[in-house]
Amino acid sequence: MTDLFEDNQEQPRRSDQPDADAPLADRLRPASLDEIIGQDHLTGPEGAIGRMVNAGKLSSMILWGPPGTGKTSIARLLADSVGMRYEAVSAVFSGVADLRKAFAAAEKAREAGQRTLLFVDEIHRFNRAQQDGFLPFVERGTVTLVGATTENPSFELNAALLSRAQVLILHRLDARALGQLLDRAEELEGPLPVTAAARDALIASADGDGRFLLNQAETLYAANIAEPLDPAALGEFLQRRMAVYDKDREGHYNLISALHKSVRGSDPQAALYYLARMLVAGEEPLFLARRLVRMAVEDIGMADPNALPQCLAAKDAYQFLGSPEGELALVQACLYLATAPKSNAVYKAQKAAWKSAKETGSLMPPQNILNAPTKLMKDIGYGTGYSYDHEAEHGFSGDNYWPDEMQPQTYYEPVERGFERKVNERIAYWNRLREERGA
Known part of the structure; x- marks a missing residue:
């Protein structure tokens, strides 16, 4: 994942720092949690991660956020911050054998008094059975699990696993955070060969993804562009990042x-x-x-x-x-x-009628509206007393159409908007005729 930071002070070279020819995103990875960009709500003193680090004790967690927002960096720096051993696996490239190896190493480290932070990238790609395999090691404290996912944990992770881990949401990087990231790149590599307007367009094109932004910046640096590009020229030179969108997620x-x-x-x-x-x-x-x-x-x-x-x-x-x-x-x-004018009266009527139909079971309609195709059916009263509405005054008989054991119900109640206003008038007219006929 993208390594993001905002502190502009020089940092001493660490033994694990990347080589000078490493990708720009790798060379700009943060050295401490307070250098993470755009996630102060988590890493700041009042944030969940900040509080855990200050207490010196981590709980298992799921880092949920868009690509390029610093999930991997946070996990690595969490281990450093509390003196834990760091072990990382990817659900894309790892299988059961890799997990067993990681758990065995964590058990051995635990016996030696060393705690292990197990970072699982793309944890949602493990199936339900594989996710269940984490539970005993988390419960025993063999590992502190930090999972990273771009997908909603509610849909992709087991309830049992979620109950043992805190879900922390990382924000999409805004323009300010992405601008800070470019500032750091320019401190390291020099000014970008773009105009101020093109720089804004470059930030907008990243769609909140810090890694993508740094890769675009690295492409600009490598091209040895003589004159700064304006937004139009930048658009021709670089590809805009496609919006994050999984059609089944x-x-x-x-x-x-x-x-x-x-x-x-x-x-x-x-x-x-x-x-x-x-x-x-x-x-x-x-x-x-x-x-x-x-x-x-x-x-x-x-x-x-x-x-x-x-x-x-x-x-x-x-x-x-x-x-x-x-x-x-x-x-x-x-x-x-x-x-268009809005009404959910049809929708509400359907729900109410379906509920009523389930509750009333197999009630027979009244005999007067039953069809009588045979002599026997006529003899026992089917169709007797039926009023043919077209022959009634006003084309409306006002007969009862409900089962004898059931009171008339009101499911459909038109609103006073659009065409339903006229429908309401008709229903009110028919109700008035029924009352007059009943009287």
């Missing part, structure tokens, strides 16, 4: 949730932003079309009955045109939904 669910809630909240600008975020990151457009259809029936419903046909038409248009032309149809549907 938390980033996917976070963005679709943000899109849905922006539509529900009638903010077309935010809704379009999150739609763009997902499409630019490579989300399957038909997945978004399906979600827009769901929004149409859940959050708009009868307040604007055209919302659903709009979304289905957008799906058809996308399938007909393909990408990127068809994505414009998804944009239109998204904006239609965000600017």
